Amino acid sequence: MRKLLDIAAEIVQAQASVGQMSADSIEQALIKTFSTLQRMQRAEEKGILLDKSVAGEEVFVEEEAAPAKKDPRDSIMDDKIICLECGTEMRQLTTKHLSSHGLTPREYKKKYGFSLKQPLSAKSLTKARSKAAKKRGLPENLVKFLAERKQKKAEAAASEGGSTQGADPGEGRPKVKRRPKARKGA
């Protein structure tokens, strides 16, 4: 069995003899041809059915290797989230944006192995949201009612402040008129 490099050299030699190739492009062609042959051989060993087009096989291998490097969870950071479909950084991954990739948020989470509860927004935004959500958890009318009651209390306290003496227990009884004091002596 001939060595792959020999085969590659032969292929490139044939190419170089047809067209005019610089030393650089011969080298590149050699490297490319060699690695392609290597892949073909590996595929053959594994019993993978090879596509007729070698270029197609090449693309397939490279595409498969790239996304495996990153942990999808790394895409959610304190101040931003990175769309794992297109790499865009944003504060939150909206349903509208995901639909441009033909995905729903649910499908996106499933595809990248997120929990379905995972909010698709920057961590800082998620924290702010959950605080706001707790406040919003009270029905709006109740919040309004509480606010009004608070205001009434405040008003009442303010008007009470004007007459601190409180209710006069003697109210209703005829008031005793004070006579001018007679002066003693004279």
Ligand SMILES: [Zn+2]
């Ligand atoms: Zn995207």
